[in-house]
Amino acid sequence: MWKKLQRPLTILFGVLVVAFVAIQFVPVDRSNPPVTMDVVAPAEVRSVLRQSCYDCHSNESNWPWYSYVAPVSWLVAKDVREGREHLNFSTWDRYTTDERSEFVAEAYEEAVEGEMPLPIYLTMHNDARLSREDRQVLHDWAQGTTSDRSAHVRGVAERRDAD
């Protein structure tokens, strides 16, 4: 029985090895484009975002070793691409005041609902899990009750001054 299977199994294994090597040559975009304007928020908020959201929602993503191994690399790159498309804390200057307010509210909602950070990400990044305090920080940011009340809105004015 085993004897009979040996040859087909060897061939199958060989095919899998060749396929695995071959897919490593598919290009994967792991670029970190320039930060045009970092999110304007109080320090405690920025710290939470950096710790739990920046790998997918900024241009300062960390690319761990498994992001270099296909097919996992494809999934990581896809999450980063889509995450940045939806919300990018590194291009805050591209958003209007209304959009900023909306993102701030959504960030808190997603966090409270446990939608963000993506659960699959947390399996590899336990330190990105939001604590009660982290959620409170996002809550206060969304309510505009942080020490720096309208920080995200003020960012617009700062930019105008710079122009």
Ligand code: HEC
């Ligand atoms: C592993 C990557 C990843 C991490 C980490 C991550 N996100 Fe996301 N996020 C995504 C992707 C992908 C989408 C778009 C698809 C979706 O909604 O599931 C998204 C969508 C969002 C949206 C919706 C934006 C819109 O236009 O509707 C918000 C808000 C958001 N994320 C907030 C956060 C916050 C806040 C954190 C950190 C606490 C975070 N995300 C961490 C990948 C990530």
